[in-house]
Amino acid sequence: MKAEVFLPEDYRPAEDEPFMNERQLEYFRRKLLAWKSELLDNSRETLEGLQDSARNVPDIADRASEETDRALELRTRDRQRKLVSKIDAALRRIENGEYGYCEVTGEPISLRRLDARPIATMTLEAQERHERREKVHRDD
Numbered sequence: 265m266k267a268e269v270f271l272p273e274d275y276r277p278a279e280d281e282p283f284m285n286e287r288q289l290e291y292f293r294r295k296l297l298a299w300k301s302e303l304l305d306n307s308r309e310t311l312e313g314l315q316d317s318a319r320n321v322p323d324i325a326d327r328a329s330e331e332t333d334r335a336l337e338l339r340t341r342d343r344q345r346k347l348v349s350k351i352d353a354a355l356r357r358i359e360n361g362e363y364g365y366c367e368v369t370g371e372p373i374s375l376r377r378l379d380a381r382p383i384a385t386m387t388l389e390a391q392e393r394h395e396r397r398e399k400v401h402r403d404d
Contacts, residue, residue: 277375284364288375293358295382300351303344310341350383357385366390 269290277288357363364373368390377384386394 277379279375283372289358289363292363292378292382293355295379296351296354296358299382300348303348303351307341307344310337347383354383354385368394 269286271287271290271294275287275291277291281288354363364378365371366373366387367385369387371387371390373384373387377388384391
């Protein structure tokens, strides 16, 4: 078991320190865990809300509106479920020592990009190339 890394409350990864040092890894690990916890809490609230709203509404317009709301909520939760799996994958990359490096080029992903999107697996340039190729193939 690894020793816990001290991380000041106001710590932010900086470009002038070694890339993906222990403090940076701990910063992103905590950020990912907090995000995952928030998503799971939201899911629990949704399930409770859906169980509470499973009532018989006599007015057909009200029932249709409630069904639409429920479908939208479930779609949102499904996207969040997929996001949780991406967070888990990022946490595994931290444990494996692969976090912060582009899966295509092997280059470091910028700290600003990782701070904004801690589940990023590609540098901005590699992501843009990927999206352009995807768009070209989609238009075929």
